[in-house]
Amino acid sequence: MIGSKIHCGCGERAVIKKTNRLSNDCADLYCECKNKECGHSFVVSLYYSHTLSPSAKATENLAVHLVRALSPQGRASLQQQLTLF
Ligand SMILES: [Zn+2]
Structure with missing residues (x-):
């Protein structure tokens, strides 16, 4: 406040x-x-009422957990896709 x-x-x-x-x-x-x-x-x-834009920390955390859940092949594929950016 x-x-x-x-x-x-x-x-x-x-x-x-x-x-x-x-x-x-x-x-x-x-x-x-x-x-x-x-x-x-x-x-x-x-x-707290509601979210307008999600916390960057929460999004980062979510991404890390999602990547960890990927298979080695999935990670390699994601890595390849990310190099395109
Ligand atoms: Zn008064």
């Missing part, structure tokens, strides 16, 4: 007082409104 702003229902900005990380892609943010006259404290849930 670095750089993103949380707003209270009153329209004022809120500060994140505490982050309770539940997993790598899910966290509860404990927020407090900066408007002293409001004083609202609340929890915002932050969670």
Whole structure:
């Protein structure tokens, strides 16, 4: 959430007082409104929704696993095809 702003229902900005990380892609943010006259404290849930572009790491990992699963002939054939690029 670095750089993103949380707003209270009153329209004022809120500060994140505490982050309770539940997993790598899910966290509860404990927020407090900066408007002293409001004083609202609340929890915002932050969670992973869906992928727009897959992680390069995941794609690389997948490719390595696929190549490992190939037969020696399959690997040789792939190597030959890759030299064409
Ligand atoms: Zn407020």
